[in-house]
Amino acid sequence: MAVSTEAAAPDAAAGAGGRAPRPRRRTGGWRTALTFWYFVGPFLIGLLVFTYIPxxxxxxxxxxxxxxxxxxxxxxxxxxxxxxxxxxxAAFTDSLVTFTVFAAFVVPLTFACSLGLALLLNRVRLMRAFFRSVFFLPFSCSYVVASLVWKMSIFNGVRYGMANSVLDLFGIEDVPWLFDPSPPWYWLVIVSLRLWIQCGFYMILFIAALQQIPEHLYEAAYVDGAKPGRQTFWHITLPQLRATSVAVLMLILIAAYQAFDEFYNLIGNQAYARPPLMYLYTTALGTQQDLGRGSAGALILALIIAIVTVLQGRFLGFGNAEEK
Amino acid sequence: MVAHSNNRPSRRALAALALDRRRMLALGGLAAGAGALGACGSNTGRGSSDGVNLYQWYHQYGEAGTKEAAEKYAAAYEDATVSINWVPGDYDTTLSSGLLAENPGDYPDVFESHLNRSMVDSGQIVPLDDLFDGVLDDFTDIDVKRNSIDGKIYGIQMIDDPQFLYYRPSLLADAGVAEPATFDDLAAAAAELTTSDVKGLFLGNDDSATKLFQPIVFSAGQTLLTDDFQIGFDKDTVIAGALQVKALHESGSLLIGAPTEAWDPSSIIQGLCAIQWCGLWALPQIIDTYGDDIAVMPFPGFAGGAQTVYNGGWSTFVNAKSEHVDEAKAFAKWLWIDNEEYIQDWCLSYGFHIPPRKSMAANADALAEGPAATAVQISQDYGWGDDPNWTPTMETAVDDMMTHIVLEGADPSAEFDTAAQTIQTELDSIFG
Known part of the structure; x- marks a missing residue:
């Protein structure tokens, strides 16, 4: 797609101007193509070798x-x-259920938190860069490192874990956060970790989109008597963020499908909290080394992601949102 | 305008410099690419000497000094140059992909692992029967069985690691509790020993429910698979045992969510629990902390069944893909069958392990008295070992069953049927 755009551009320019000498144009085209492949080639080779062939x-x-x-x-x-x-x-189908529960928690929460943070920061006038950096910083932390901090220090199941120390102040007994599914406190640990890491990134996307909203819309609304706050948020801000919101929702959902690191490092291969990738990993790459079944499962999962993404795109109007 | 300014000498020099820079970039890119491609081809991992190079892989042992010991043994071998790959983290996965590699040096020639039928079916390892001439009787039946498939031996047992319960006699005495012999006694003792700061029993964080499946089966005198590859345990036994484990989990006397897993003795050392499941390897570390105030016992029997001890350990295998299979076999025999000095050093100088050869175990002075002697005794009296025909898929099926019944309160009968179905499908796909 990018190739055809590149190739068409010089012709269009020549058609409009019509003065460029032929040989030079040919050299320019060749050069443009070379430059194009020079930059795109390594990426394309990587994509081919490490993604498409596998x-x-x-x-x-x-x-x-x-x-x-x-x-x-x-x-x-x-x-x-x-x-x-x-x-x-049953283990594979259960893992799809686990994922659905996980997504049901994490997608709306990440969306709401990152949008909320963006709205707050967009209004802050003092130390704006500082606050943006502070909230964005966790995004640069690896899931593995964060998982270890969450598991060993904050949500450690013994009396000197941070969360349990706080509960202790109120005389509440120690909670084994991760390894007792009833009640399922492990969701609190997993979802809070993912929120901490991801919110900053989507917040930046939302801030960028918020800054694109023309100020005159709010001024016009004010003149028409709309009150700043809930009214302008529902009728101006949110509709103007539509394209970004749809993209962010899709990114969060796909990221949720790819959840592996925190489950692997926090809980391991447990029946009650095993996302599809965790199961496929143990089937294909762990001790089982059953690459046939692992591959079949991976393709089933890829198909589900593709269908959901297409449906979501249709439903929310991804792609044509910008034109509107 | 541009042309004009380019004619100025200084600009021309700059333009030339820019061109050079561009050309440099291109050349640099080509060089880097060539280097990267060259690296792919030349990294065969071969040493520069003309002799035989062998690559030996270990998982990362927790005890200090083990890596240096492994390197010392490798350096002492005279018939080949042996390089050690000490693999931290997820050893099974690293090993599995290593065994798929094509270039010498990327895969191990000699490696430690646990035998599984699929390793034999896919031709990854070679039989080692000829290495056992005259010494086979010196290995325990458990070790021969766990390293054999269809009558051939594929692995040399390097260490035997019985796993059992450690407890502090003083704590039990203070609470007026005797050493428990049945599972119900154990649950009662755990409840009695639990205080606001100390939990009665630590079986593990993520596997405290699942690891008791095999004790349930072996306590009832059953097996995972029969000799003709059918399911060897019955539904009533498993369900009754699982419900006992469920009651223990609901009693609140189990330590769950400790900072370390049960293979690490830190929980009992830090006083987080009174009784802990762990292995013989941890004994020196625990004695350092508690001196004489430590004892070991087999896992209590379920519902009138026998006490049990899981005999774990590691074995050495030879990669069928190796360019030097014979040399690798010779090295494996030299280190893990014949070399009593190094076997004793490996088994007794760091953590404690039982030397797999009976004649060497008899000479192991460090295991002759105290809790170590008890551990050796109970491992002989109550021990069971792995079955190489029991695949990870089957283990996952029963682990999930235990998790669903014990932790989530699912219907035991339905869960058993699901697990049995998964195991049967796996058996059919392998033996069917």
């Missing part, structure tokens, strides 16, 4: 009984057997 290879493996091997023999062909086994596998 995806195709994974699709190939998903039709074989491929344990401990990435080059199965023809007699190991099992057709759709791996897909059938994954779809009948």
């Amino acid at each position: 995806v195709v290879w994974s699709a190939y493996l998903s039709f074989f009984d491929a344990r401990n091997t990435v080059t199965p023999l023809p007699e190991d062909f099992v057709g759709l057997g791996n897909y059938a086994r994954m779809l009948q596998d």
Whole structure:
């Protein structure tokens, strides 16, 4: 798509001006193409080698009984057997349910928190850069490091864990935050960690969008008698943020589908909080090394993500939102 | 305008410089690319000497001095140059991808692991029967069985690690509790020993429910799989045991969410629990803290069943892909079958492990008295070992069943049926 745009541009320019000598134009085109490939090539090669080829290879493996091997023999062909086994596998279908619960918590919360932070910071006049940096900073922290801090220091299950020390002040007994699913306190740990890391990033996107809203809209609304606050937020700010909101929602949802690090580091491979990637990881890459079933599961998951993303795009009008 | 200003000498020099810079960038890019590609080809990991190079992989042992010891053994071997890869973190995953690698040096020639049938089915390891000529009887039945598939031995047991319960006799005496022999006694003792600061029992954080599945099965005298590869345990036994574990979990006397897992003795050392599940390896560390005030016991029996001890450990294997299979086998035999000095050093100088060869275990003075002697005794009397036909998929199925029943209160019968179905599907796909 980018290639055709690049190639079309010089022709269009020549058509309009019509004065550029032919040989030079050809050299320019060649040079532009070279520059284009020079910059895009390495990225494209990386994408091909590390993404597209593995995806195709994974699709190939998903039709074989491929344990401990990435080059199965023809007699190991099992057709759709791996897909059938994954779809009948309670652990895999449960992991999809776990993900749905996780997304139900994390998507609206991340959206609301990052939008709220952006609105607050957009109004702050004092030390603006400082506050922006402070809220953005956690985004640069690795999930692994944050998970260890959350697990070992804040939500440690013994008496000297930070959260339990606070509860202790009120005479409440120690809570095993992560390893007792009833009540499911582990969601508090997982969701709070993800909020802490992610909100700053989406907040920056929202701040950028907020600054694009023309001031005269608010002035016109004021003249028409709209009260600043809830009224202008619902009728001006939110509709103007539509394109950004849709993109942010999709990004949060896809990021939620990719959740792995914090589950792996906080809880490990537990039946009650095992997202799809965790299960696929243990199936394909852990001790099981069943790359056939792992690949089938990965493709099922990819299909679900694609369908949800398309539906969400249709439903929320991603892509045509900007034109509106 | 641009052309004009470019004619000025200084600008021309600058333009030339810019061009040079651009050209430099291009050349630099090409050089970097060539370097990167070259690195792909040349990193065969071979040493520069003409002799045989072997690569030996270990998981990261927790005890201080173990890595240096492994390097010392490697350096002492004269028939090949042995390089050690000491793998921290998730060893199983690193090893699995290492075994798929194609270039010498990227994969191990000799590695420690636990035998699984899929390693044999996919041709990853070679049989080592010839290395055991004349010494097979010197290994325990448990160790021979866990390293054998279809009558061939693939692994050499390096260390035996029985796992059991550690407790402090003084705490039990203060609470007026005797050493528990049944699971109900254990639950009662744990409740009695629990105070506002100390929990009665620590079995693990993420596996306190799941790790008791196998004790339930072996306590009833059953097995995971029968000799003809069918499910070896029955529904009533498992459900009854799981419900006992559930009651223990609901009693509030279990330590859950400790900063370290149960393989690390920190919880009992820091006084977070009175009784802890751990392995023999931790004994020296625990004795450093509590001196004589430490004892060990087998895991109590479930519902009238026997007491049990899980005999863990590590084995050494030889990679079938190795360019030097014979040399790798010779090294494995030299280090882990014949070399009593190093085997005793490995088993007794850092953490404690039982030397797998009975003749060497008999010579292990450090294991001759006190809690260590008890540990050796109970591992012989009540021990069971891994079954290489029991796959990780089957283990995940029963782990999930235990989690659902014990922690989430799911219907035990339905959960058992789901797990049994998953295991049967796996058995059919392997043996069917």
